[in-house]
Amino acid sequence: MARITAGVGSSHVPLLGVAADTGKDRDDYFAPIFNGFDWTREWIAQEKPDVVILVFNDHASAFDMKIVPTFAIGCGDRYKPADEGWGPRKVPEVEGHADLAWHIAQSLILDEFDMTIINEMDVDHGLTVPLTMMFGAPDAWPVKVVPLAVNVVTYPVPTGNRCWALGEAIARAVASFPEDLNVQIWGTGGMSHQLQGQRAGLINAEWDNRFLDAMVGDSDAARWIPHIEYLRETGSEGIEMVMWLIMRGALGPATRMLHRHYHVPCSNTAIGHIVLEPAT
């Protein structure tokens, strides 16, 4: 049977993709960020997951304002990097796992999560930057990906509680997939940042670190954080952290932390990542 063996929470700042693609990833500015992923790259090379369920948000790339799905799952065979206004990133195409994705989609719908199904889409930095951070610059990504896109742009975005519950349902769906697969789930986005208005540049390291603390152990306090708290404390784009709760929910009642890293700044944003495994 398929099983979720680990979860990763990670920022997905587009500038990290630019840094990696232009060979600046170990310069004075970016080294403190990329060095924080060295441990994680070694770990994942050992773990060799077959599939990553990659929770991300589309930044007005695949979806425009015509259609705004709250939760959408990619059931296609492959996804091209999106042109976000400066040409597509020159990174490998992302290979899907259509069998697992369709299984999860069907299971979730019967479990009363009314998913939108995506057969074709281009994937933007929200999905490709975490792959770069975890795997560097290989000729082909060493993992298949089930993209799970969450609306965190147009309000109301889903509640933390709903995200957590979706994660729990994803874990049930994966557990009923007959093939023996090593599956990871990644929640991406955050941490504190605000990209708009006079308050842009807001960073709240103290709050971010409390959020990282809350991912570890058997507390479910984070699922009850209201939207307004993310907005006030972590900036308007800090709301992306609700996507980490899907990852956390999928890991079950308790987690153990394997690695954690935090750095300010990257461009406008606080960078954080955490590696977790279910604690049984």
Added chain:
Amino acid sequence: MTAVQPTADIHAYLAELEDIPGTRVFTAARARKGYWINQFAMSLMTPENRARFKADEDAYYAEWLLGEDAKAALRARDYNALLDLGGNIYFLAKLFSTDGFSFAQAVSTMTGMSFAEYQAMMLAGGRSAEGNRSIRENAAKGAK
């Protein structure tokens, strides 16, 4: 982190979103108002459209259902005005990317700081949440 149930009162929820200083949360009201600004910006995701836009901005704007206020704000690259008109930063990113601006450069123009000042603030740990959480709270403090 406060452990509370999410609000079921849509009016109270939306009122809170308007209580954050220097911030326009992308609510349904803004999404409706700025629909064509955002759809226009999306169109700049192909090299062909970027080339046409750069060749003649006004002719390109004329293809979209944009008001004069929106066109003026777009011409001026006045991102705060565009937010007020319902623009969203992820859509507007297509415009500043077409101009060759980075996220940080474009974002700094909304803060009243120079790019150098903004970068220095970020390197020093960013803008504090202190005093930036609530319009209501700031007004109450100011009144004391």
